[in-house]
Amino acid sequence: SQQGEEDPQALSIQEGENATMNCSYKTSINNLQWYRQNSGRGLVHLILIRSNEREKHSGRLRVTLDTSKKSSSLLITASRAADTASYFCSDGRGNPGGSYIPTFGRGTSLIVHP
């Protein structure tokens, strides 16, 4: 079943503006990851935040995690047209065998207008 759910489903902004996407999940997680998918391509990993972390930065990306609310947010600052893509969150739940079984939300479609 879907674990992470992104909000909003679609976001349209102008170049230079900030874009914020949210992800909610239902059960306890080990970590939460964000991915980007350009049209016609596979997903590309952006950033991972562990359950004991509250905030993480990578370049123009800022991810926060609130385990009490079971939610995470991805902020893209000073957006560029090249940021146009779909963004997905994925939880990280380990199973007893030690493998990593992720589930993905439906994604946020971001359009950045030049």
Place this chain on the structure above:
Amino acid sequence: NAGVTQTPKFQVLKTGQSMTLQCAQDMNHNSMYWYRQDPGMGLRLIYYSASEGTTDKGEVPNGYNVSRLNKREFSLRLESAAPSQTSVYFCASSERTVTQPQHFGDGTRLSIL
């Protein structure tokens, strides 16, 4: 580095035909996965292989079989294709630990008429 390679990139089948989607990774990853992506549904896990020699069902395994041929290769087979299996199929791989990200191929676009 090629990363994760999927073949073919596109395929059209008739209902009832069989087909195998191929996936290979060159990152020495232990775990491999097959997903399908449908509009408005996100990615759904079909099968995964935690390590060479093991396979397990994911969220939507019905109508599919998999083979972990060796550490590098993980194939997905449709024995009798149905129109409901029209989708984009993604293969991914990752290290065995729970803190490692997944690496994805660029997908196989499969249409079943």
